[in-house]
Amino acid sequence: MSSQAWTNLAYLAASMLFIVAFKLMSSPRTAVKGNYLGAAGMAIAIAAACFERPVLESLGERGAWPLVLVGVAAAIGLGIGTAMAIKYPMTKMPQMVALLNGFGGAASTFVAGAELWNTSSPLAPWSQVAIATALTGLIGSVTFWGSLVAFGKLEELPQFKKPWTNPNRHWINLGLAAATLLLIWGSAANPSSNLLFWLLVMTGSGLGITLTLPIGGADMPVVICLLNSYSGLAAAAAGFVIDNSVLVIAGSLVGASGLILTAIMCKAMNRSLVGVLFGGLGTTTVVSGDDVYDGKIKSVSAEEVAMVLEGASRVVIVPGYGLAVAQAQHAVRELADVLEKRGTTVEYAIHPVAGRMPGHMNVLLAEADVPYEKLREMDDINPTFPETDVVIVIGANDVVNPAARNDPKSPIAGMPILDVDKARTVVVVKRSLSPGFAGIPNPLFAADNTLMYFADGKKAVLDLIAAIGK
């Protein structure tokens, strides 16, 4: 068997390990092992790459230094990646994932660009390699710039505070899209042109920026999933360029994963993907909060909330993005401990799009050592709200807005929500009455059974724990 055959066999082993890794992700108990197997697959594939025929040939002809350079580059990358992964706080996971997505996309673009630059044999127009090179350049650059913009938005950098609402943005997008299509056609017809390839990368970069800029914060889970999918598809396309099946397999697994998550997120917001990407949410119909809230808001103090909790036998906590912003996950866990010590049942209701990426709340609460059995999904916990004494909503707004259920004219009508309004008492911890991402008032805040506890999430919970202790 030739050494290339052994390399290909190693790629096959790596591909199988990736599939098993995804399979083991189906349970928290096996997922750690799955992650190890995925890393092992990656190590095998990377080691095997060093035994590819062209690499061995260069080694024989020119010595080891090109491979040594690769080793240095790999070590730098591994160092940076590991340092980032260890340092990044859990509340900022969406940012980290966005950045990593971007790097993956950029790497695929460079792979295609480098292959095109160095190839000595002229490519046939409209050949597989020609088309795949163009697509890799495009998808990779959209991924990279889209991810950087997503990162900027998630970090709440001042430049990204306001969504981009240039009235001409659809025309700009249309122009960029038309230029992109022309350049794809051009690169496929003139596959040896470096110029056309890098022009395509530039229009792709433009599209990545202009398509992500107008997307608001609460739609970020969809964007993260989509970019995740793109980074996989870019790798798969790069696999078509260099005729390598492990790239195609790993890339399409990631592509599939991102697409599934995108679909789940869209469904959880009752919105179409096209709506998320091009819509902007009902910004034309601004409803004033005054009519809804006027005179109906019951503001309470920590002591009053403590009294309400005294008689409660079942409490459900609903976390939202505000919990992450306030870094209140540990305080919330403490509150739950205090309540449970008195014999109260405490559970957490997790809306699929709570936070800025899929599963964001689960990770935060896991960091605070909340056992995952207590974290319940929406469909699972919704029927239990009528038997719940107190619901504490912390930093969530639109996902508990009953208008989604009751008001067919509401911009969020039809979005699945947590039915917290059916509980006996709802305590909403919030800094002010400011609307959530959808920009609409929340009738829940004015409901008879709702108490508003105005404060910063973390401080509110700590004060509440102190008040219960008295």
Place this chain on the structure above:
Amino acid sequence: MLTILFADVAAAPEDPASKFIRLLTVFLLAMWVGFEVITKVPQRLHTPLTSGSNAISGITAVGAIVIAANVAAVAAGGYRFGNFLGLVAVVLAMVNVAGGFVVTHRMLEMFQPKKK
């Protein structure tokens, strides 16, 4: 024995269309397996799934390594710009790989029941 077994296959040249169909087959089957396996991942593991799959998209490192270390195919020119681009891709892809797997591990550790 294996050399005899594979002799015929190695001798047969592959036309471009067959190569494309071979890769397309792999692509579609892998997508299918991906859909089947990933729909079974529960909501609570969606963040580690995202970061873990992210790490796997760093597989593009394989392509980057082969291009960056391939000086043989280059005619008299020696080290070329493409090799340098390949090196940049190696760095980026490795950040993706290491960052993705390590951060996923950090998260999954937190999901483990704590021994007290």
